[in-house]
Amino acid sequence: MAGQERVIQYNTIKVRLYPDQKQAELFQKTFGCCRYIWNRMLADHERFYFETDAHFIPTPAKYKNEAPFLKEVDNQALTQEFHRLSQAFRNFFRNPSAFGYPKFKRKKDARNSFSACNHVMGNSATIYITRNAVRMTKAGLVRARFPRRPRSGWRLTRVTVERTKTGKYYGYLLFACPARQPEPVEPVAEGTIGLKYSVSHFYVTDDGLTADPPRWLRRSQEKAAAIQRKLSRLQPGSKNYQELVQKYRLLHEHIANQRRDFLHKESRRIANAWDAVCIRGDDLKAISEELGGSSVRDTGFGMFRELLRYKLERQGKQMLEVDRFTPTTKVCSACGCVNETLDPDARQWLCPVCGTVHDRDVNAAVNIKTQGLELYRMAQTAS
Numbered sequence: 518m519a520g521q522e523r524v525i526q527y528n529t530i531k532v533r534l535y536p537d538q539k540q541a542e543l544f545q546k547t548f549g550c551c552r553y554i555w556n557r558m559l560a561d562h563e564r565f566y567f568e569t570d571a572h573f574i575p576t577p578a579k580y581k582n583e584a585p586f587l588k589e590v591d592n593q594a595l596t597q598e599f600h601r602l603s604q605a606f607r608n609f610f611r612n613p614s615a616f617g618y619p620k621f622k623r624k625k626d627a628r629n630s631f632s633a634c635n636h637v638m639g640n641s642a643t644i645y646i647t648r649n650a651v652r653m654t655k656a657g658l659v660r661a662r663f664p665r666r667p668r669s670g671w672r673l674t675r676v677t678v679e680r681t682k683t684g685k686y687y688g689y690l691l692f693a694c695p696a697r698q699p700e701p702v703e704p705v706a707e708g709t710i711g712l713k714y715s716v717s718h719f720y721v722t723d724d725g726l727t728a729d730p731p732r733w734l735r736r737s738q739e740k741a742a743a744i745q746r747k748l749s750r751l752q753p754g755s756k757n758y759q760e761l762v763q764k765y766r767l768l769h770e771h772i773a774n775q776r777r778d779f780l781h782k783e784s785r786r787i788a789n790a791w792d793a794v795c796i797r798g799d800d801l802k803a804i805s806e807e808l809g810g811s812s813v814r815d816t817g818f819g820m821f822r823e824l825l826r827y828k829l830e831r832q833g834k835q836m837l838e839v840d841r842f843t844p845t846t847k848v849c850s851a852c853g854c855v856n857e858t859l860d861p862d863a864r865q866w867l868c869p870v871c872g873t874v875h876d877r878d879v880n881a882a883v884n885i886k887t888q889g890l891e892l893y894r895m896a897q898t899a900s
């Protein structure tokens with residue numbers, strides 16, 4: 518019985534951390550050491566490859582004698598950098614166009630974060646949580662605020678500490694959670710929804726509904742744009758300028774939180790209401806570049822797709838992904854003819870063959886749904 522099988526799922530709880538001054542200094546030092554070790558390993562990999570034609574990444578232990586400050590931070594954090602770099606190379610060799618060659622990290626643009634795995638031996642663990650703190654290897658008990666608590670049976674496997682640009686600290690606690698394998702849900706047309714990505718409406722469904730991002734998110738974005746305009750008129754480095762930059766960063770974090778909240782709720786709503794979701798595997802990065810930058814990546818549609826995927830999977834449901842090169846916009850969903858002369862800016866069009874009037878996005882969403890279900894059927898008969 519599929520419903521009885523046990524599987525491991527992973528859940529993250531994000532907590533706000535309140536390190537004291539000494540712990541904050543240690544965290545800062547750890548971020549720096551992680552960047553340092555990453556850059557050293559990457560440089561040595563390059564030299565080794567140049568000299569011998571073979572791939573090899575030295576382990577962090579090798580650097581400790583010449584860089585004794587590395588001994589001051591949690592060794593686990595350095596080990597994680599080694600694993601991350603190895604993974605980055607594996608990704609690169611498997612799919613160079615998608616991942617790119619691993620890059621050196623500069624203090625200015627690198628994320629301030631480090632991760633450490635939990636090592637459990639008998640009754641002792643290197644990382645654990647108390648009522649109001651997270652215990653870490655070198656830092657000890659770091660005060661924390663928990664938005665929720667892990668359920669019984671969840672095992673803490675890793676912690677990632679991050680410092681935001683506005684100076685707040687967060688901990689991402691990763692838990693391994695035993696769960697039952699859900700019963701697979703068969704996708705049928707009535708229970709399936711087709712979603713078309715839309716720059717202005719976030720998405721449009723095959724029955725013509727849209728998910729416009731909420732008003733408060735737009736208002737924050739307008740505020741951010743206003744601050745940016747003001748910034749451009751101020752003298753960089755002046756006191757007013759500095760204050761406004763800090764205000765902008767706080768607002769920016771606020772927007773990121775609002776957006777994540779919206780994406781979680783929206784994906785939860787869809788995953789609960791439908792048995793299957795058809796979607797196009799659009800390359801959002803390419804679309805964003807075509808449109809000249811930020812707006813698409815900012816909507817978080819890529820993240821929405823990933824959230825939706827795992828929320829469906831956990832209920833035994835499927836995301837049916839249509840290839841991004843499949844024509845969906847130009848095809849008439851009523852008669853199947855391809856309208857090669859379709860004006861790329863037209864929001865509505867009339868099918869020259871069958872005479873149906875289409876809303877551009879809704880028609881595409883219908884096609885995505887039809888093709889998604891068709892692909893599923895073909896895969897079923899092939900296996």
Ligand SMILES: [Zn+2]
Pocket residue numbers: 849850851852853854868869870871872873
């Ligand atoms: Zn037609």
